[in-house]
Amino acid sequence: MxxxxxxxxxxxxxxxxxxxxxxxxxxxxxxxxxxxxxxxxxxxxxxxxxxxxxxxxxxxxxxxxxxxxxxxxxxxxxxxxxxxxxxxxxxxxxxxxxxxxxxxxxxxxxxxxxxxxxxxxxxxxxxxxxxxxxxxxxxxxxxxxxxxxxxxxxxxxxxxxxxxxxxxxxxxxxxxxxxxxxxxxxxxxxxxxxxxxxxxxxxxxxxxxxxxxxxxxxxxxxxxxxxxxxxxxxxxxxxxxxxxxxxxxxxxxxxxxxxxxxxxxxxxxxxxxxxxxxxxxxxxxxxxxxxATWAGRFEIKKALDRTFIFDGAHNAAGAESFNMTYQELFEDKPKTIVMAILSDKDENGIIREVVKPKDTVIAVAAPTPRTEIPEQLVENVRQCVKQVVAQTGESVSDALELALRSTQAGDNIVVCGSLYILGEARSWLQDRLSH
Structure with a gap:
């Protein structure tokens, strides 16, 4: 084969x-x-x-x-x-x-x-x-x-x-x-x-x-x-x-x-x-x-004048660990989040830990039938967190392009909520850096 x-x-x-x-x-x-x-x-x-x-x-x-x-x-x-x-x-x-x-x-x-x-x-x-x-x-x-x-x-x-x-x-x-x-x-x-x-x-x-x-x-x-x-x-x-x-x-x-x-x-x-x-x-x-290194676990990449953070945060406990680590390293710095969550997870638990007021969320679908529909994820984000800007993205790559355009040098861009989307995110960044 x-x-x-x-x-x-x-x-x-x-x-x-x-x-x-x-x-x-x-x-x-x-x-x-x-x-x-x-x-x-x-x-x-x-x-x-x-x-x-x-x-x-x-x-x-x-x-x-x-x-x-x-x-x-x-x-x-x-x-x-x-x-x-x-x-x-x-x-x-x-x-x-x-x-x-x-x-x-x-x-x-x-x-x-x-x-x-x-x-x-x-x-x-x-x-x-x-x-x-x-x-x-x-x-x-x-x-x-x-x-x-x-x-x-x-x-x-x-x-x-x-x-x-x-x-x-x-x-x-x-x-x-x-x-x-x-x-x-x-x-x-x-x-x-x-x-x-x-x-x-x-x-x-x-x-x-x-x-x-x-x-x-x-x-x-x-x-x-x-x-x-x-x-x-x-x-x-x-x-x-x-x-x-x-x-x-x-x-x-x-x-x-x-x-x-x-x-x-x-x-x-x-x-x-x-x-x-x-x-x-x-x-x-x-x-x-x-x-030792382990990809996609609060993985920090400084590139394109931004700080990118790739993390699974795919269940409530993982999201809590993400929040504690983010607070420790970046305090309350607002972030732009490209997010997908699987529908059989504790969605609201993940959202409450990861998304904070003044953050921006771009919801995308994970490449699995278990994914939450991006429109529904946006609705859940708005219900869980006030003062948050939330919208959908066509794909992980499109969402990252949007995140790049809507942020400035020195800003943080996070990709999280499901391990399923990290591969495309890491590939997108690699492609962006090679051009």
């Missing part, structure tokens, strides 16, 4: 939708020879921050001289972003060949009477197969949805991380944070250490699951925590302490107090890996954390 043929095949499989359950992926992995058993795995889930934690951990490991696979979702611009080795994306040609081999496994299990796998299950299988073929020492794997019934949950990791638990994906994981926590806690395996920054009711669920599985539990603000934190040019510096380790002073280019919590979780997870791998040192780990 070419890359384009692979995309067409994946597009066909997306019609199967989201189907929680492990039977299909187990059959598919067996057909492919269970490649996921050939290397060590760190498994990461949570409502927010799981991609950032996955990135931090993978950087710490490959900066230590190890060969590390990373599997994340969703992608912003290309499916190749989801499967990386030492921060290098799989090539489009290799991706096409890989999907072709997985497709043969899919045909085999369907012939055996197994239901057709979903798109995410095929991508999961492709990543696990690629990591084996590339001879990785470790794979850092981000769960797609929930944990318990997520296709990544066939692995037996050496460390697991649950970043946090808030309301999101209620249709699949439950209507309360405790129900969602049960899904997240589903990644906890017998005797495997678990790191978490969950709080309140969700933490109680995780504690119970860890106890049932005899899994050592490392809880943020109990076993490890942040002593100090300061914003510096280009990022932030923090001191993280732990019950059984010397305090560590760390730098990250990623902004926001939420990223300091993510980094604390990643530090604890890597230290647990260090106990069984002397290739990793405190020094190489710190260097990896300092080098």
């Amino acid at each position: 070419t890359y384009e043929e692979a995309l067409a095949y994946l597009e066909d499989t997306s019609s199967f939708g989201i189907k929680p359950g492990l039977e299909r992926i187990q059959a598919l992995m067996q057909a492919l020879g269970n490649p996921e058993r050939d290397y060590k795995i760190i498994h990461v889930t949570g409502t927010n921050g799981k991609g950032s934690v996955t990135t931090y951990i993978s950087y710490a490991l490959f900066t230590s001289g190890l060969r590390v696979g990373r599997f994340t979702s969703p992608h912003l611009e290309s499916y190749t972003e989801r499967i990386e080795i030492n921060d290098v994306q799989i090539s489009k040609d290799t991706f096409g060949e890989l999907i072709n081999r997985v497709c043969q496994g899919v045909e085999q299990i369907i012939a055996d009477g197994v239901e057709a796998p979903t798109q995410f299950e095929i991508l999961t299988a492709a990543a696990f197969l690629f990591f084996k073929e590339q001879g990785v020492d470790y794979a850092v794997v981000e769960a797609g949805l929930g944990g318990l019934l997520d296709s990544t949950n066939i692995v037996k990791p050496i460390v697991s991380v649950i970043t946090n638990v808030t309301l999101d994906h209620q249709a699949y994981c439950g209507d309360t944070v405790e129900e969602i926590a049960k899904h997240k806690a589903g990644i906890i395996k017998e005797g495997v250490p678990i790191v978490t920054a969950a709080q309140g009711g969700p933490l109680g669920v995780i504690e119970e699951a860890a106890k049932d599985k005899n899994a050592p539990l490392y809880i943020f603000n109990r076993k490890f925590g942040i002593d100090s934190r300061s914003v510096v040019p280009g990022g932030q510096i923090m001191t993280i302490s732990a019950v059984d380790a010397a305090p560590a002073m760390l730098f990250t280019t990623m902004a926001g107090v939420h990223q300091s919590v993510n980094l604390a979780c990643a530090l604890q997870a890597v230290r647990l890996v260090m106990e069984q791998d002397d290739a990793i040192s405190e020094e190489t780990m710190r260097e990896g954390f300092a080098r």
Whole structure:
């Protein structure tokens, strides 16, 4: 298969939708020879921050001289972003060949009477197969949805991380944070250490699951925590302490107090890996954390005499993190926001956190049937926030052109509300800069 043929095949499989359950992926992995058993795995889930934690951990490991696979979702611009080795994306040609081999496994299990796998299950299988073929020492794997019934949950990791638990994906994981926590806690395996920054009711669920599985539990603000934190040019510096380790002073280019919590979780997870791998040192780990970048997560680009900020802010908790980070860096500076929100999210919760009086909002559609109609989004913005200018845009690119024309040098332009629109936004800026 070419890359384009692979995309067409994946597009066909997306019609199967989201189907929680492990039977299909187990059959598919067996057909492919269970490649996921050939290397060590760190498994990461949570409502927010799981991609950032996955990135931090993978950087710490490959900066230590190890060969590390990373599997994340969703992608912003290309499916190749989801499967990386030492921060290098799989090539489009290799991706096409890989999907072709997985497709043969899919045909085999369907012939055996197994239901057709979903798109995410095929991508999961492709990543696990690629990591084996590339001879990785470790794979850092981000769960797609929930944990318990997520296709990544066939692995037996050496460390697991649950970043946090808030309301999101209620249709699949439950209507309360405790129900969602049960899904997240589903990644906890017998005797495997678990790191978490969950709080309140969700933490109680995780504690119970860890106890049932005899899994050592490392809880943020109990076993490890942040002593100090300061914003510096280009990022932030923090001191993280732990019950059984010397305090560590760390730098990250990623902004926001939420990223300091993510980094604390990643530090604890890597230290647990260090106990069984002397290739990793405190020094190489710190260097990896300092080098880590994660596109579309309060990503700041100074260009065209403006400051552009690309952030998912795709659920209420993510929007709250966006607001805290924006206030910390820019205080009450008005902003022009290109925004899309999916209709199954807490729209008003996101709007109230992100949009402030004197802001300008240009509502666009995200490239998914789940998107809120821009006209309705404008109406919701006007109802939630007074003194705001709101209008629709034909597309993300058109909205950014409009934002550019209606702002002045030194102004802030934000793209947020859904990860689905960040790819086009980043491409637009790249094209604008290359002309």
